Amino acid sequence: MKKILALLLFVGATSIYAQQKTHTVQAKETVYGISKQYGISQSELYKANPKIEQNGIHPGDLLVIPGKVDTITEEIMKDASKVSDTFTDDNFIYVTIQPKETLYNLSKKYKVSEESISSLNPQIKERGLEIGDIIKLPKSPTTKNTFSVPKGSHLILKGETMYTLSRQYKVSVDDLYAENPSLQSGVKEGMVISIPQKSGAVVIEDNTINYVVQKDDTAYGILQKYNTNLDELLRLNPDVINGLKAGMTLKLPLQKNAKIIKYGTAGKLKRANDNEINVAIMLPFDVANNPQLKNSQSMQFFTGAKLALTRLAKTGKNINVKVIDTKNGNLQDILSTNDFTKTDAVIGPLTTSDVTEVANFFSNSGIAVISPYANEDSLNSFTDLLISNPKDEVVADQIIEEIGKNFAGEQVYLLTNREDQELANYTKKQLEKQVKANVVIVDNVSKIVQPHDKVNGQDYYTPIITVLVGDDDALGKQYLDKLKTFNKDNIKAYGIKSVAVYDVYNPDNAKNIDAFREFGFVYSTARLINTRDEEVKSVLKDFSDIYCGFPTRYEQLGYDVTYDIVDRMNSKGDVTNNITTENTRLSSKFSYKKISGSKAYTNDASRIVRLPKK
Structure with missing residues (x-):
């Protein structure tokens, strides 16, 4: 029959x-x-x-x-x-397999990767190469190591994923899987795949391809396209015995050992309001492939986070933690293949682009996403996002305001390096706008000049204002040495962000602090460790006992962000109930609020430190 x-x-x-x-x-x-x-x-x-x-x-x-x-x-x-044994058409070369022919030999002979050959001929994976088989290859190379990609096809490049391909060609991931059986074993660089002409005809569910029959389809064409056979078609679709009709849905088998990644849809996840605290930490570790990264910013952040979680547990917090290495795969793959149904908060990742993808995925879910470092304006459009790192402009505004209170028409010098040039530009623009100051940006202390005249043996110095913009420790030391050469009664000195040389809580820094006091120095910073505080002393002792040293900036950040977020959570894992409370942690201060036009919560807390003259 x-x-x-x-x-x-x-x-x-x-x-x-x-x-x-x-x-x-x-x-x-x-x-x-x-x-x-x-x-x-x-x-x-x-x-x-x-x-x-x-x-x-x-x-x-x-x-x-x-x-x-x-x-x-x-x-x-x-x-x-x-x-003949070899012939061509507009897109492909067709080769008849000869005795002793191998995939490796074909790859070398026709200058095509083995992945390309296998992807164009999915039957190879099932039964290998056999004498007399005809396989198709991309056309001859047009340039060295490059072949002509057939029209309607795509050559998989390094880093491309099912998600990126789906977005690039505006077709569903299911369509790509169904059209290209080789993709069901994973995306590999060098594959040549066919791009579906129409999206939406295929849905993959319960380990089968559900295909809606189109007007011009034939059973033979369907069997060939989806790399199956008549017996399997009849087994899965007994009604086909009565004929193939347009509009009917056929079930077709996936390839053996298929690995299908179904991408989650942004906004559909909702936080479980249970009696647990569940936190996911997403950071780009990749230590397995790059052992030298064991001291990277991510590892330092995680070191601080671990200590925070340990201390929180001692206070009675019962916390479930999932650590996800975002370097182990494409971020969309990670989001779609991990179970976040019980997650209350996600800490990380670090970069703006990665935070954007994560924040979009958890949009309107009630699951808080905490951006520990990235703080660009583009992130302001996401709900449930907490931007922990205050913008540099927030820190600068405090010193701009301070200068404005005491401004008397002085020449203003902004000392900075290349990394903080943008912040210096912002400061210059605001000072020129708000106090009509004459502002010069310099990159070397030698360019800061305090003019003076000598009349009848009397020295007359021109008052100036100096501001160190940035957190370059070496430049901070040079700044102090330069200040010492000026007349202290005719200079106002400031700093935007902190450097080691004016750490008021470092006992080894006493002489430097005394020198700054001569100028009535004022600086603003987002992070400052008060080593005289008892709680801070306890944290620093733990760092010293466990990690044998003083916490780095990223270890401080990891500790502060993690401790602050989890400490705000109630027993059900809800962080939003206590989001606006102002807290000071190891080195950071947190005061979350929604700025005008922003859906995200932003930490705008900064500290100002005054070193009044004795």
Whole structure:
């Protein structure tokens, strides 16, 4: 009955051979072996079954076995005479597999990657190369190590994923999987895939491809396109026995050991309001592939976070923590394949682009996403996002305001380096606007000048204002040394952000602090460790006992952000109930609020430190 059905389904493709014999392909059979079995040439078999020239044969395929050559039409004879071991069309080279031919040899001979060959010929993975098979390859190289990608196809490049391909071509991930069986084993650089012409005809569910039959579909075409056979089609779709009709949905099998990644939809996840605190930490570690990164910013941040969680646990907080290495795969893959249904807060990642993807994924979920470092304006549009790192402009504004209170028309020098040039530009613009100051940005202390005259033996100094913009410790030391050369009664000195040389809580820094006091120095900073505070002393002792040292800036950040967020959570893991409370941690101060036009919460807390003259 199956053979009768197959003949009806394929009659359009094989009508010229309607009176010929048929053969159902068995496992491990080859074109060469079948041609010998029936005493015909491979060329005759190919001409009677045009589709196998491009797609090869598979178990369950129904082949037409032609009769004597004199029964074939003159047109077929003419076409058959053109068949050779290698031939081409507009897009591909077709190669007949010879004895001892291997995938490696073909790759070297035609300058095409093994991934490209396998992706264009999915049957290779199932049964390997066999003598007499015809496989297709991309056309000959147009330049060294480059081949012509067929129209309607795409060459997979390093770093590309199902998600990026789906977005690039505006088709569903399911369509890409169905159109290219080789992708079901994973995306690999060098693959050549076909881009679906129409999106939405395929949905992958319950380990099957659900395909809506289109108007011009034939069963033969469907079997070839989805790399399956007639027996499997009938097993999954018994109703096909009554005929193939446009609009009906067929179930088609995925490839063996298929690994399908189903991407989550932003905004559909909701926080579980249970009696647990569940935190995910997402950072780019990648230590397995890059051991030298063990002291990276991510590892330092995580060191601080671990200590924060340990101390929180001692206070009675019961915390479940999931640590996710964002370097282990594409971020969208990670978001889609991890279970976040019980997550209350996500700490990380670090970069603006990664935070954007994470914040978009958890949009309107009630799950807080904490950006510990990135604080660009582009992040302000996301709900449930907490931007922990105060903007540099917030720190600068405090000193701009301070200068404005005491400004008397002095020349203003902003000392900075290349990394903080943008912040210096902001400060200059605001000072020129708010106090009409004459502002000069310099990159070397030698360029700061305090003019003076000597009249009748009396020195007259021109008052100036100096501001160190940035956190370059070496430049901070040079700044202090330069200040000491000026007349202290005619200079106002400030700092935006902190450097080691004016750390007021470092006992080894006493002489430097005394020198700054001579100028009535004032500086603003987002982070400052008060080593005289008892709680801070306890934290620093833990750092010293466990990690044998004083916490680095990123260890401080990891501790502060993690401790602050989890400490705000109630027993159900809700952080938003206590988001606006102002807290001071190891080195950072947190005061979250929504600035004008922003959906995200931003920490705008900064500290100002005054060193009044004695």
